[in-house]
Amino acid sequence: MKRLTFAAVALVLLSPAAVHGQRGGSYDYFxxxxxxxxxxxxxxxxxxxxxxxxxxxxxxxxxxxxxxxxxxxxxxxxxxxxxxxxxxxxxxxxxxxxxxxxxxxxxxxxxxxxxxxxxxxxxxLPIQTAPPLAGDPSGMAWPDGDIVADVGLPAGVDPVALRAASDWTFERESEAQVTLSFIVVQDGQILHERYAPGVNAFTKTRTWSTAKSIASTLIGMLVDEGRLDLDAPLPFDWLPENAGSPETDPRRHITLRHALNMSSGLYPVDSWGMEYATGSGFSYWAGASSVEGARNRSLMREPGTFWDYENYDTLLGVYAMKLAIGDPQAYLEFPRERLLDKLGMRNTFLSTDRFGDFILSSQVYTTARDLARFGMLYAQNGMWKDERLLSEEWIEFVRTPAPATSERGNAYGGQWWLVPDDRTDVPSDAYSTAGNRGQYVVVVPSHDLVIVRRGLDFPPQGFNQWDMTREVLKAFDPVATNR
Structure with a gap:
């Protein structure tokens, strides 16, 4: 048997694989x-x-x-x-x-x-005591209420192709992809709406990370008012109590843009196989504070240089929103007053942790129609009933690729997902929310379209919102609708 030299033995012992094997082990300590x-x-x-x-x-x-x-x-x-x-x-x-x-x-x-x-x-536990939005939606026309007029499809929309897209969405080859609801809206009108058995227009299910896009919208309203600054460092108040001097803490350079671009540079606690073991899982599922978990992370990289999908980055932005609003009661009322009630999103619940902080990275329950209303706000460039709720500048921000995603296909903006560079079968101006188990709101500005798909997928998942968008667009005449 050939004997290894000392140098060869050293290389084996010090190789990354060997070190990893020695230190990693096979026991799951978590x-x-x-x-x-x-x-x-x-x-x-x-x-x-x-x-x-x-x-x-x-x-x-x-x-x-x-x-x-x-x-x-x-x-x-x-x-x-x-x-x-x-x-x-x-x-x-x-x-x-x-x-x-x-x-x-x-x-x-x-x-x-x-x-x-x-x-x-x-x-x-926290409770929301604000009275319900006035009016009876059952007697009001869409989008203020629930009466959807049957006006037929507009010219340039192929009903056969639209139905085929609906069938494509519901009749999945994989039993792991369970579509609950599907809505197509153009120019504010519902053209197609379909629900799975046991589900209807009032069934509320979890948005998962589609909530992040709602969070970004609320934060954007404060930026529009000048109460938050996208490119200024986050308020010093966000730093944990053990930070020492805020003036010398390297985390003081993290901006709101960094947080919303998922590029804070803070230590990743939800990635690399640790989801449902550490990190935000404790605030989502175990009663820990969502705020304290987001704050207590060390700086690992220069902010803005590395993209890492972290729930706590979103919650840093939500905490900045709370600090900007100042008053705890006003903070709890802000989402309904400024967004949900304006759009008639009567069936949407924004949940909190047990300390009263919104878990707007995931914990929202709503209906497909309410998400269609939300998508319409973006399709209408931030306007609602002749009132500007969100600036065009903010919409441009959420649609602009995070710089750190340049090597990942430029597929993420400001808490919204973007069409990857390698996709040429859907318009490049489309952008989408995305939540676990298949929660999507796709906005296609070039076609004045909003597409909502709700699911309860389970592993293996894999429903692709851009494939769905491609199928839906087969029903629309690009000449008649591309404006």
Whole structure:
């Protein structure tokens, strides 16, 4: 057997693979946290499915919880409690892994509780007491209400091709892609609307990361007013209490643009296989503070130089919004007053953590129609009923590729996704929200189109909003609609 020289042995021992093997090991040290967070995921999804979305327990287990590898119990029962009087759920039996609880709160949706809280603590959770928007939407025309006039398709729209696009969206080859709803809007009119069995225009489901685009919209309103500055450093108040001197902390150079471009340079806690183990998972699913988690990260790279999709970058922007508004009650009322009520988004709940901070990186429950209204605001360049709600400059920002994505196809802007450079089969001016399990609002300015697709996909996922856009555009005459 040939003997290795000392140098060769050193190369083997010091190679990256060898070092990684020595230090990495095979044991999952985060397994207990993952199991606790999985119970928290089930608590939030099960609670919201039942009490925010008005779904049946069978529907919740069949679709909402299909996302989980090993949910606790079945629709017939198991180690969980559903308290319908208090609109709360508890997941798991007492033991080494904590029981995780979530409770519905008016105007907010379900709030996850910390492992040491019980149903006796529900009254301490945040609540939204603002009265509902005036008027009866059942007697009002779209988009203010729910009456959609059957005016037929406009010239230049092929009904056969439009139906084919709808079938393409619903009749997926993969059973992992479950389309719940599909809406096509042009010039503010609903041209096509379709729902899966058991779903209707009032079914509220989780937006997941489509919420990030809602967050960006609210933040943009404050930038338009001069209360936030896109290119100024984030307010010193965002730095954690252990930061020491703000004047010397390198994180003081992070701007709002960096945060919204997912390029803060802060340590990644949701990436590299650590989702549902550390990071934002604790605020999403375990009752930790979303604000403190976002703040307590060290600087790893120069801000603006590296793109890394992090929920906490969004929540830094949301925290900057809270600091700019100042008053806690005004902060809670701001989304409804400035956006939801203006657009008639009556069925949209922006949830908070148990400390009253909006989790606008994911935790929003809404309907397909409300998301269509949201998309229309962008299709109309920020105008709504002759009132400017959002500047054209802000819309240009969200549609501009983040500089750090230049080597990734320029596919991300300001909390909106952009058409990748290598896609030539859809208009380059299109842009889209995107949320886990297939939540999309696609805006195509060159065709005055808004396309909404809601899903409850589960692994393996893979529904592609640009493929859907391509199929929908086959129904539209480019000469008649490209203006």
């Amino acid at each position: 397994a207990p946290q993952r199991e606790m967070l999985q119970r928290g995921v089930q608590a939030i999804l099960q609670c919201n499915g039942l009490f925010t979305g008005d779904r049946t327990l069978e529907q919740v287990f069949d679709q909402e919880l299909a996302y989980l590898r090993d949910p606790v119990g079945t629709a017939e029962g198991g180690d969980y409690v559903v308290d319908r009087e208090r609109k709360a759920v508890a997941i798991g039996a007492p033991g080494a892994i904590p029981v995780m609880r979530a409770a519905f709160r008016d105007g907010i949706g379900c709030v996850i509780m910390s492992p040491d809280q019980t149903f006796d603590d529900i009254d301490e």
